[in-house]
Each structure stands twice: as structure tokens, then as C-alpha cells.
Amino acid sequence: MKELIVVCGIIKIQDTYLIARRSGAIDAGYWEFPGGKVEAGETLEQAIARELYEELHVQVKAEKKLCQIVDQRPDVVLQVHAFLCTLLNGTPRMHVHDALRYVKAEELSNYRFQPADQPILDALQNKKEETAFP
Numbered sequence: 001m002k003e004l005i006v007v008c009g010i011i012k013i014q015d016t017y018l019i020a021r022r023s024g025a026i027d028a029g030y031w032e033f034p035g036g037k038v039e040a041g042e043t044l045e046q047a048i049a050r051e052l053y054e055e056l057h058v059q060v061k062a063e064k065k066l067c068q069i070v071d072q073r074p075d076v077v078l079q080v081h082a083f084l085c086t087l088l089n090g091t092p093r094m095h096v097h098d099a100l101r102y103v104k105a106e107e108l109s110n111y112r113f114q115p116a117d118q119p120i121l122d123a124l125q126n127k128k129e130e131t132a133f134p
């Protein structure tokens with residue numbers, strides 16, 4: 001089975017997390033943390049910065065890995081590395097998504113994410129990231 005390395009970035013603004021709804025052909029309607037495939041020669045942190053610039057037109061710094069999940073799709077296995085990010089510059093705007101929301105940890109379960117994302121949501125709801133956001 002083909003395997004892809006993917007990163008996604010979690011931006012916390014005050015007590016909310018930025019989530020985005022996918023549009024287009026693949027997984028439309030699912031909420032996610034913005035991200036995408038790591039390219040050859042890139043570190044995970046570089047991939048986060050590039051993807052979030054492409055998708056939201058913001059500059060971020062990947063601060064800390066929150067967790068890694070395996071998202072098994074019918075045709076591909078995604079190794080998804082979820083990073084807590086600091087927003088350095090810009091205001092997130094939609095470029096490839098069709099909705100953006102700022103959501104409190106306890107509200108994340110009201111949104112339809114990929115089932116494989118549950119450990120990310122659990123980690124945020126257990127506030128394991130507190131130290132990364134002084």
C-alpha cells in the first residue's frame with residue numbers, strides 16, 4: 001500500500017483552535033487541521049510552514065509535535081504528523097477550504113473530522129498542549 005507523510009498545523013488563538021472544511025473532490029465537507037503532503041527534501045516543520053502559507057496565507061512556526069496518527073484510506077496510508085503552531089504573521093483566509101472556524105476544545109466534537117483524527121482531538125481536549133502555549 002502506498003504511504004504518504006502528511007503534516008497538519010494546529011493554530012490556537014486565545015482559547016480556540018482554527019479548523020478548516022475541505023472543499024473539492026477529496027474528502028469535501030470534512031473538517032481538518034490545514035496541512036498537506038511533505039515534499040522531498042523538506043523537514044516536517046518546513047512542510048507545515050509551506051502548506052499553511054499556501055492554504056491560509058499566513059506565516060507560522062511549528063513549535064511542537066502534538067501527536068502522530070495513521071489515517072488508513074482505501075488507496076493510501078497517511079502518516080499524519082500534527083504540530084502545534086504559533087501564528088507569526090497574517091490573518092488566516094480561505095484559499096483551498098470553503099469554511100474556517102475558531103472552535104473551543106470542547107466544541108471540536110461537534111464537527112465531522114476523519115475518524116482517524118480522534119487522537120488529535122483527544123489530545124487537544126485533554127489540554128496536553130498547554131505548555132506549548134505559555
Ligand SMILES: Nc1nc2c([nH]c(=O)n2[C@H]2C[C@H](O)[C@@H](COP(=O)(O)OP(=O)(O)OP(=O)(O)O)O2)c(=O)[nH]1
Nearest residue numbers: 006007008032033034035036037071080114116117
Ligand atoms: N486525517 C487528516 N488528514 C489530513 C489533515 N490535514 C490534511 O491536510 N490531511 C490530509 C488530507 C489529504 O489526504 C492529505 C493531503 O492534503 P492535500 O491534498 O491538501 O495536500 P497537498 O496540499 O499536498 O495536495 P496537492 O494538491 O499538492 O496534491 O493530507 C488532518 O487534519 N487530518
